[in-house]
Amino acid sequence: MxxxxxxxxxxxxxxxxxxxxxxxxxxxxxxxxxxxxxPQRLLPREAVLLERVGARSLDVDLSLASTLGMIVIRRSGTYKIVWHGQKRTSFHPTWTLGFSLDGEVVLGNIYGPSEFCNASQPFDGSLVLSLNAGQAFRFVNASDHPVELIPDSSSPPVSFALSITLFEPIYFDSR
Known part of the structure; x- marks a missing residue:
C-alpha cells in the first residue's frame, strides 16, 4: 500500500x-x-536645438565685457533655461536681470539696495517654457536693454553661465 x-x-x-x-x-x-x-514607450532626451547669434552652444559662458546676444529657437518644444553667475560689481542700486521673450519680460531677479551692490552676490534662476521655432529671447536689465555684464571699465568682472535644453520625447523599444 x-x-x-x-x-x-x-x-x-x-x-x-x-x-x-x-x-x-x-x-x-x-x-x-x-x-x-x-506602443513604444516615451522617454525624455536632452538635445541641443538652439542657435545663438554668432555661435551655437548649449552652455554659454560669459565674463568681463561680454554681452548676451539674442537666442533664436530652431525647433518647437519645451525648453528648460538655467542661468547662474556671480555678481562682483555695482550695476545699479536696483538691478533686474530679466528674461525677454519676443519683447515681453517674463521673469526677473531684482538686486538692491545700493549698500549690497558692491558685494559678491551669486544669482541663479531657471525657467521652463514651451517655445515655437523662430521665437527669440534674451536677458535684459530693468530698462529692457540687453544685459551688459560690465557696466563700466572700473568694475571687476562678473561671471555668468547659461544652459538651454530641449526636452524631446523619443521612441525606444525595450524588448
Missing part, C-alpha cells in the same frame, strides 16, 4: 511540474504578445 502511495505521489508531482511548465510557457508567450502590441 505504501508503495502505491509513493508511486501515486510521484505521478502527481511530475504531472504538476509539467502543468506548471506549460503554464509558464503560456504566460511568457502571452506577455510577449501583449508587450509587442503596446
Amino acid at each position: 505504501r508503495k502505491y502511495l509513493v508511486l501515486l505521489w510521484a505521478v502527481m508531482l511530475v504531472g504538476g511540474l509539467e502543468a506548471k511548465k506549460h503554464s509558464c510557457d503560456f504566460e511568457k508567450s502571452r506577455s510577449a504578445e501583449v508587450f509587442s502590441s503596446l
Whole structure:
C-alpha cells in the first residue's frame, strides 16, 4: 500500500511540474504578445536645438565685457533655461536681470539696495517654457536693454553661465 502511495505521489508531482511548465510557457508567450502590441514607450532626451547669434552652444559662458546676444529657437518644444553667475560689481542700486521673450519680460531677479551692490552676490534662476521655432529671447536689465555684464571699465568682472535644453520625447523599444 505504501508503495502505491509513493508511486501515486510521484505521478502527481511530475504531472504538476509539467502543468506548471506549460503554464509558464503560456504566460511568457502571452506577455510577449501583449508587450509587442503596446506602443513604444516615451522617454525624455536632452538635445541641443538652439542657435545663438554668432555661435551655437548649449552652455554659454560669459565674463568681463561680454554681452548676451539674442537666442533664436530652431525647433518647437519645451525648453528648460538655467542661468547662474556671480555678481562682483555695482550695476545699479536696483538691478533686474530679466528674461525677454519676443519683447515681453517674463521673469526677473531684482538686486538692491545700493549698500549690497558692491558685494559678491551669486544669482541663479531657471525657467521652463514651451517655445515655437523662430521665437527669440534674451536677458535684459530693468530698462529692457540687453544685459551688459560690465557696466563700466572700473568694475571687476562678473561671471555668468547659461544652459538651454530641449526636452524631446523619443521612441525606444525595450524588448
